[in-house]
Structures are given as C-alpha cells and as structure tokens.
Amino acid sequence: AQKITQTQPGMFVQEKEAVTLDCTYDTSDPSYGLFWYKQPSSGEMIFLIYQGSYDQQNATEGRYSLNFQKARKSANLVISASQLGDSAMYFCAMREGLGINEKLTFGTGTRLTIIP
Amino acid sequence: GAVVSQHPSWVICKSGTSVKIECRSLDFQATTMFWYRQFPKQSLMLMATSNEGSKATYEQGVEKDKFLINHASLTLSTLTVTSAHPEDSSFYICSAGTSGRSAYNEQFFGPGTRLTVL
Numbered sequence: 001a002q003k004i005t006q007t008q009p010g011m012f013v014q015e016k017e018a019v020t021l022d023c024t025y026d027t028s029d030p031s032y033g034l035f036w037y038k039q040p041s042s043g044e045m046i047f048l049i050y051q052g053s054y055d056q057q058n059a060t061e062g063r064y065s066l067n068f069q070k071a072r073k074s075a076n077l078v079i080s081a082s083q084l085g086d087s088a089m090y091f092c093a094m095r096e097g098l099g100i101n102e103k104l105t106f107g108t109g110t111r112l113t114i115i116p
Numbered sequence: 117g118a119v120v121s122q123h124p125s126w127v128i129c130k131s132g133t134s135v136k137i138e139c140r141s142l143d144f145q146a147t148t149m150f151w152y153r154q155f156p157k158q159s160l161m162l163m164a165t166s167n168e169g170s171k172a173t174y175e176q177g178v179e180k181d182k183f184l185i186n187h188a189s190l191t192l193s194t195l196t197v198t199s200a201h202p203e204d205s206s207f208y209i210c211s212a213g214t215s216g217r218s219a220y221n222e223q224f225f226g227p228g229t230r231l232t233v234l
Contacts, residue, residue, distance in 0.1 A: 043227065045225035052220075103162050
C-alpha cells in the first residue's frame with residue numbers, strides 16, 4: 001500500500017483564490033510527521049509546513065495551513081489567496097518517527113498552476 | 117536557515133564514465149545525509165541514508181556498487197555514480213538532518229544535480 005497518496009496530478013486555480021491540495025497517508029507508527037514541500041521548475045525543495053502526529057492544532061505558516069484530520073489520515077495543504085508565484089509542484093511527505101535520522105517518504109506530487 | 121549545497125549543479129558525461137556529486141552542509145554539522153533520485157515528472161525516491169563515519173544504508177533495489185556513497189565528515193557526503201549509463205540520467209538531490217536547528221527536525225535540501233549520460 002502507498003504510504004503517501006496525492007490524488008490530484010494537476011490543478012488549475014485562478015489567482016487570488018484559495019486552493020486545497022489533498023494528501024492521505026498510511027502508517028501504524030503513532031509518532032510521525034507530515035511535511036509539505038514546494039518544488040519550482042528550478043528543482044529545489046522548499047519546506048512549507050509541518051504537522052506532527054501529536055499536535056493538537058492544525059499548523060499554519062503565513063498563507064499556508066494544514067488541514068490535519070488524524071482519524072481520516074489526511075493532511076491537506078490549503079493555500080490562501082494564491083499568487084502566480086505559487087505555480088509549482090507540491091509534494092506531501094511523511095516521516096515515521098520524529099528523529100532526524102528518519103527517512104522521508106514522498107507522494108507523487110500535484111502540479112499547481114495559477115491562472116492570472 | 118540551514119544551507120546545503122551540491123556540486124556540480126549539472127553534469128553531462130559519456131556512457132561508462134563515473135561521476136561524483138558532492139553534498140555539503142555549509143553552516144551546520146549534518147549527522148545524517150540522504151540521497152534522493154527524481155526522474156522527470158516523478159516524485160523523489162530515497163536511494164540511501166548515510167551517517168558520518170559509517171556505511172550507507174541503501175533502499176531496496178538500489179545497487180550499492182553502482183551508487184557509492186561516502187560520508188567522510190559531518191559536512192560532506194559524496195555520491196559516485198560508477199559506470200554511468202543513459203538510464204542513470206536523473207535529478208539527484210541530497211538532504212541533511214541536524215538536531216536543534218528547528219522545531220521540526222526537518223531535512224534541509226540541496227539544490228540538486230542534474231545528470232545526463234550520453
């Protein structure tokens with residue numbers, strides 16, 4: 001079974017609208033972390049937001065928020081007031097365990113295109 | 117933030133040659149470094165995890181004799197693609213982990229190296 005599932009290969013969104021990128025995960029480890037990364041065409045991986053399995057509140061970082069529904073094992077990324085610069089690939093990733101030595105498993109990504 | 121560099125940023129080589137890619141943590145000591153490979157329009161796939169001074173742990177299906185990883189110091193890891201073939205053409209990305217740098221223990225990614233084997 002896939003550990004991280006992103007079901008939206010591509011999305012087109014009008015500038016200034018909000019967009020939700022879906023991510024579901026599968027793990028039996030009670031300690032895990034969920035990450036969202038943005039990858040523009042240049043290739044670098046830009047960290048956006050993190051949600052820990054024990055966090056009581058949904059994470060927020062500026063225009064990014066994470067809709068964490070633990071029982072459903074979903075961690076959707078919400079981008080508010082989208083901008084042209086938000087056009088990129090977006091990857092959801094999971095770390096099983098909380099240590100720095102733990103590896104990340106990535107989803108297949110969603111290509112977001114913002115339309116002016 | 118924590119900075120990770122990779123060198124070279126791109127390389128073109130002939131089939132059969134070996135290519136070395138360097139990954140450096142510039143402003144922190146990296147206990148653990150990770151090497152990923154990304155084919156066009158695909159996700160990042162972990163190749164191996166390396167800890168300073170010990171042998172790398174390779175993911176299933178990754179040939180350790182073909183992809184040699186050396187983590188000689190806390191700031192440098194190298195990936196050598198030996199006897200490269202066109203199917204090894206890919207985007208190789210490293211990341212480094214360190215404790216105490218952030219609240220999330222996230223990995224800090226290098227900018228990637230694009231390898232093209234002719």
